[in-house]
Amino acid sequence: MKPQHPFTSPPPLDPALLRGLTARRLSRRDALRISGLSAAAMALAACGVKGQGNQTPTTPAADAVAKFWQGKSKNGKVDMASWPLYMDPEKPELKAFTQKTGITVNYQEVIEEMGPWFAKVQPQLSAGQPIGYDIMVITNGVQFKQFVQSNFLAPLDHSKLPNYKANAGASYKNETFDPGNVYSIPWQSGITGIAYDPNRISRPITKLADLWDPAFKGKVGMFNDPAELGNFGMMVLGIDPDKSTEADWQRAADKLKEQKSIVRKYYDQSYIDALGSGEVWITQAWSGDVFQKNVSEGKNFKFVVPEEGGTLWTDNMTIPITAQNPVDAIMLMDYFYDVEVAATLAEYINYITPVPAAKPLIEQHASEASGEDKDYLAAVAESPLVFPTEADYAKLNYYRDFANAAEQQKYQTIFEPIILS
């Protein structure tokens, strides 16, 4: 079977172009489960019982930016913590950056799940010590807020971000989780929707309610992350997660409990393997994974953004407050917003790029290329999963944003029993 882009006609693919393009987060959570526990234990042993922050969302003092950046200078190196397979393993973009600026980049794929990552760096950040990284790519959501509230993130000096200012899409300049992009600028976004195997499910899947169809008993996969799971429970009932109340959560949880008898398992990243092996036929899924599974294993899975809506999440570049090379870090962050760089990144990883101007450039690359490369690049430029239209965006919701820890714990206690029992 020819590998297929989930949305468009099948482009035959050049294996060289796709080298290493396997599912981005394959089993990363499984692996981290094991090492993560020791990290949490460390957090406790280091007397992690002391908190660092306050519950009210912080607006940084007016002079915070000046205070942080004062006296900081370029050191010629930068350490970046990111997620596995979020960049071409050859790292052509980073090599070009080093050539251009003389700054060497140590790019490490050390983040595999937000909870354990927070648990891992929290003791050092609490103690005011460097964590060994100057940039961390972190997802919007509970831990992002915890990083902000604990004052663990450096306020960004936007005068050092000219490319970002010029090239970032409008919706990436005013994110609800970080108004004014005080602490973060986006790395890539992705969509949580539905993936299914058309070889086993003959009718087209279009809506969330299809995940509740008893015809798929024992072949439905859902996520074990309360934020992801809860969002689908709410959206299927027509509730906007952003405006949801505790009563809505309860209704969503009841709806999800109805579904339990047909759900095979509440998955972490391993859902994509389960889909590949036929363990599930229809599952909650992340957009880029499905694309990468298709191209790396010659599968034909379809990804749909459900009629009721999908979840839009963003992985963001941030600078830890204790970073040793913040100037180099912010230069690198801005470099990723160079249109050419953004285009080559998108061509490789196929998540949503925050730089809309990359699209004509990818089209141009496609017209210059020939044969299989040409078809592949054209498919990327056309893909609504890389460049969603306004209509696509309108259907997407963020994770529920919590006012305080008590509210978040309430949410957890409502949705957790579905996953754990």
Added chain:
Amino acid sequence: MKRRLAPYFLILPGGLWLLLFFVLPMGIMLSLSLMEGDVVSGYQMTFHWQTYVDGIQNYREQIVRSLIYGLITTVVQIILAFPIAYWIAFRGGRHKSTYLLLLLLPFFVSFVLRTISWRFVLTDEGLLLAPLKSAGLLPADFHIIGTAPAVIGGLVYNFLPFMILPIYVALERIDPRVVEAAKDLYATPVQVFTRVIFPLALPGVFAGVLMTFVPASSDYVNSAVLGSSGTTMIGQVIQSQYLTSQNYPTASALSFTLMAILLIGIFTYARALGTEDVLKVAAR
């Protein structure tokens, strides 16, 4: 003076070991389990015993399930391990150590890797089930992964050497002359086994039970990899309370509860079987 202190110096290494690696972590965990708060604003000691009540109430199902899985695992392991250990000890001859090595060889590969490999073998359309399904011997929706037998099977597989080895050691130490004496006294082979060999092997079984029941019932990898939401064990709950929910007090309270249940169980069990024998065997 020196004479009187000497015994204390002698227990110092052991005592320090226990203090550093058992008492201290236990103390930290106990105090954490009684605090209230969250990871951002910190935890305050409020002696909030309610965490225990809530934790046990909310996760009673998973605690009970873990103990049942642990129990079934242990029983299955005794049934499997005894004949293997017996065969190696009495019929192994010159090649005993080779057999033991063969037994342990798979365990040189990482625990997680081996468990994940079982997924590939047992998955719905995998090596085992796909041919049986296409031959029409099994219904299309039959599956092993995600069921309780899959999880218990994984537990049995992963902890089996810890049952075989202690039983083997106990059997190996049986003086052949004791068996000969029984035969000289006209004992039938069955009587030799039930009256002589089995009682002498009991301390090994006891040690094996300790080494497998405790880790099996607190395990979370097998259930996470081979199970589904219907097989959630208490280890998974604790893991997710620590890392996903960052609810450290509940996680600590559940860990403490689990440990208390296991300790009480072990002591009752030791009493019933007679601890002294075990200690004697261990000291031999």
